[in-house]
Amino acid sequence: MTKLRTLSTAGAMIALLSGPLAAQELRFTVWTGNDAHLAMLNGIADSFTATHPGVTVKYETIPAGDYVQKLTFQLAGGNPPDLGWMFENSIPTFIAAGAVRDLAPTLTSTEGYDVADFSEPAMGLWTQGDSIYGVPFSTSPFMIYFNKDMFDAAGLEDPLTLAAKGEWDMEKFREVAKALSEANDAYGFEFKDGQGYDSRIMHAIMPPIRAYGGFAWQDGECGFNKPEAVAALTMLHEMVFADGSIVPPGEQGDYFSGGSAMTINQISRASKMPEAGFNWGIAPLPTGPAGAAPIIGQAGLAVFSESKNPELAAEFIAHMTNAENVAVMAQFFPPARKSVLDSEAFINANALIPAEQMANVSAAIEEGRVLPSHERSPQIDAAMKPRFDAFWRADADVAASLDAVCEAIKGEL
């Protein structure tokens, strides 16, 4: 009898120890190594641990340049993280390969989690039917950064003023870029981070294409050689080679060190401005014949199919993207939750950007669309690149070059 009691006590203790008190660790891959970012993320993890005793979250930084490769090798090599950040151009490939889990059951059943609070265009890339394969944590619109001193030196109204008057359109953009390059020892405009001819082709060409009412591809059809896109890219080509107002291929004209008067980038780059040494501002993208066409860049959170703790990982995403934590993350990552976007706190959140300029940011997030994406994005990019190299020659036949782009990618669409 005593033996039986001893055994049952031991059994109960083992059950207790291996039950709710057993430690569980969630491995979470990110591409930031920034101390402030990690401190904020650890704070969110601590608040999750408070309601889930024994659960810890371990953030693992993988540099952005190697992120997708290293993540893929971890997943394939039997060492899968539970969840992680995902780039906007990678998520369609991961969804198509079945490498990420549907979060909808967890998100819709989490008390107080309002999925409808997320801006619909911002969720477009991450949902398929009723399934939700990721939740965007950063939805950052592309804005025009301008060097106010160079505008003043050229005697020009800056883009913010022109936008307020409703005159900030593609024609005006071309006109001021040319005038700026003539008045200053600098180019008028630089593509995002000077990479518009290489890794940022889409960032360079999509703003004018959409402003002219064009598209890259849709429903398996290529749009680069449609009249709207041809008109937009003809203007861009002329700005580079005829006007000499955009930093040309193979040259450097860094905006942040005064090499160009304007550039296009996201608000995270504002952190570089205090050391730039000139007066500056941010304005919306110029409108075109099709009206305003703001563009957003995104990053999201996803749970990997190979995760050893998929339910718990999904619960953590629900926690991390609830209204309270999205407001916390908004100090670094512009949110897609409308309730946070519309709040005074967000408009006044950025110490470097005045409230009236942040209002433009907020509007662009609500109306903006992501860059075109596709489950075969890597193949499409590789097929497009050599054809766009040919397009970016001074003597290129624009229409013929764009036909060649469409011919090269049609098999991938």
Place this chain on the structure above:
Amino acid sequence: MGTLPDSDTTARASRAPWLTLRRREAIEGWLFVSPTLIGFLIFFLGPLIAVVFYSLSEWNLLSQKTTYVGLANYADALTENPDFWHVIRNSVFFAAGLVPMNMALALALAISLSRPGKGVVFFRTVFFAPVITSAVAWAIVWKFLLQGEAGAVNQMLAQVGIDGPNWLREPNWAMVAVIVTRVIKMVGLNMILYIAALQAIPRDYEQAARLEGASGWQIFRMVTWPLLAPTTLIIMVITTIGSFKVFDHIYLMTGGGPENGTLVLAYYIYEQAFEFFNIGYASALAMIMFVIVLSLTIVQLLLRQKGSA
């Protein structure tokens, strides 16, 4: 009646030590080579065999789906994919440009710097320094120097009235630029090999040839060059293999562009494996590269044997 064997003799025979001197030496030998042997088996032979198997499958790393496809990946590369032959042409062009330029320059430098003299050590160091310089730093610096109008190279050419091209944005010039910068980076290694070979040639041969009235060129052609042949062969083999495996320069300077003008085999394999995650197809390409390099090496060795016969 026969004689029974001496019990002592029997015991000694049965207790003959297993660890004979011969065995001990053999074990010691295996122990000495085992670190290299284990490394060879794990890090070379194992992956090589694995690549052969992967090349016979269609394996998408992301979806984890693997299908046996036999020789389809090889057939696809060799007969259906036009990119493959474009890549092979680029690789051959790269090797054909780099190997002779590298060897000729290395030999010229070695002849100039093989004998003691003022400043010889300094110049040897200068020409060898790029070999030990980080390839990443090297490529990035050259990328800046080779910018269009603002690049230092074109600024210097402009001083003498030459309008330089936009080096890294025009396909043919980009290949030339990558070849030349690679040659400058690696020529120091071959220079050292040639210097060692030149210093090993007895001075008596040269002096004898001079007494016979041979000119400098004749001495080089009839005495020095033939005696350098074994070193030349080694240099040719390793430079050719290296040129077919070039990746870092291409990745850092041109990314295979512009217009796929510098898309060489090693970079193409990387693209297929690590950007498209087509491990099966990339493995087949790697096997093709292995066969190409192996064939070139065998051909060069055979030519050498024929030449010395």
